[in-house]
Amino acid sequence: MHFSVLTLFPEMILHTMNTSIIGRAVERKLLSIEAVNIRDFAFNKHQKVDDYTYGGGAGMLMQAEPVYLAWASVAGERKPRTIYLTPQGKRFDQKMAKELALEEDLVFLCGHYEGIDERVLEEIVTDQVSIGDYVLTGGELAAMVMMDCIARMVPGVLSNSESGETESFSDGLLEYPQYSRPEVWHDKSVPPVLLSGHHANVAAWRREQSILRTLKWRPDLLRTAGLTNKEWALIREWKKKMKESEEGTDSSGGEEMV
Ligand code: ADE
Numbered sequence: 001m002h003f004s005v006l007t008l009f010p011e012m013i014l015h016t017m018n019t020s021i022i023g024r025a026v027e028r029k030l031l032s033i034e035a036v037n038i039r040d041f042a043f044n045k046h047q048k049v050d051d052y053t054y055g056g057g058a059g060m061l062m063q064a065e066p067v068y069l070a071w072a073s074v075a076g077e078r079k080p081r082t083i084y085l086t087p088q089g090k091r092f093d094q095k096m097a098k099e100l101a102l103e104e105d106l107v108f109l110c111g112h113y114e115g116i117d118e119r120v121l122e123e124i125v126t127d128q129v130s131i132g133d134y135v136l137t138g139g140e141l142a143a144m145v146m147m148d149c150i151a152r153m154v155p156g157v158l159s160n161s162e163s164g165e166t167e168s169f170s171d172g173l174l175e176y177p178q179y180s181r182p183e184v185w186h187d188k189s190v191p192p193v194l195l196s197g198h199h200a201n202v203a204a205w206r207r208e209q210s211i212l213r214t215l216k217w218r219p220d221l222l223r224t225a226g227l228t229n230k231e232w233a234l235i236r237e238w239k240k241k242m243k244e245s246e247e248g249t250d251s252s253g254g255e256e257m258v
Helices: 010-017 020-027 064-075 095-102 118-124 142-149 199-217 217-225 228-248
Strands: 002-007 032-037 050-052 061-062 081-090 106-111 127-130
Touching: 002 010, 002 050, 002 064, 002 142, 010 020, 010 142, 020 142, 032 064, 050 064, 064 106, 064 118, 081 095, 095 106, 095 142, 106 142, 127 142, 127 199, 199 228
Parallel strands: 002 032, 002 106, 081 106, 081 127
Antiparallel strands: 050 061
16 A cells, blocks of 8 residues: 655654554555655745735635645556545544555645645545544644554554454444453452453453443444344443432442443
């Protein structure tokens, strides 16, 4: 898979993306990442890439021509999928990452200042994407979040032990809690079921924990997680217990919930 990033800060991309798991994948040639400096395509005396907005208003806008030429230098005849990072875009999620991971080539366009001249966006951008409802100083961090998430789905990028099979969102639920040695740390013991060696019980406990965490932290995910009737009944029971313990009428203290 090949990523091209159009940016005013190529060193920010290369420095970050050439470390850790993604860096290892680049070394092994499973991925390649190219950062193109948009300023190299500003053919004026001071290599200026921004200007005032027509119609007035605060702030400067990135101009169409250097952005277009930077894009043309990587796009060639192929017209690759070109993603503009913007808080106005479609919200990035695991489903979008999965879909984008099927592409051979992706181009990320990172804006700065108040944005980019609309005319070049119309010509080159296929997808406008936001990584969340907050405003960053530029698109670089957002592009790197997307690349990290997409790259780990490329076959071979994660080793078997790092593989994402059972992680959060792969089954529409949050991940269950995990424990490693020692068995007791700061007076906290590992849940006994995990030491039992009983695989079916371990799997059932993990599934329950995933559902419970999702109920507590991301209840919006439950509806689409494909839960069984039995699991919905369990949720109703937990909710009742949570309400009781909030109201102080719970005799068990919610012990059997976890
Ligand atoms: N650029 C600035 N803020 C952003 C966001 N939240 N997502 C994507 N790109 C951005």
